[in-house]
Amino acid sequence: MKENYVLNSIVEMKKPHPCGFNEWQITRLGADIKIKCCNCGRSIMMPRIEFNKKLKKVLKE
Numbered sequence: 001m002k003e004n005y006v007l008n009s010i011v012e013m014k015k016p017h018p019c020g021f022n023e024w025q026i027t028r029l030g031a032d033i034k035i036k037c038c039n040c041g042r043s044i045m046m047p048r049i050e051f052n053k054k055l056k057k058v059l060k061e
């Protein structure tokens with residue numbers, strides 16, 4: 001997949017957060033990517049390769 005996201009982009013993942021919301025903000029962009037749930041504010045971090053696999057689409061670049 002083309003990496004068309006930048007820091008602070010809002011993205012949708014293949015699996016929503018357990019809170020039921022599926023909009024995430026990228027808060028850290030490096031070898032690892034940190035995304036924050038836009039609903040409850042929890043953050044999760046994962047390797048970039050895993051993020052690219054789980055990413056569904058970029059909502060706001």
Ligand SMILES: [Zn+2]
Nearest residue numbers: 017019037040
């Ligand atoms: Zn959440």
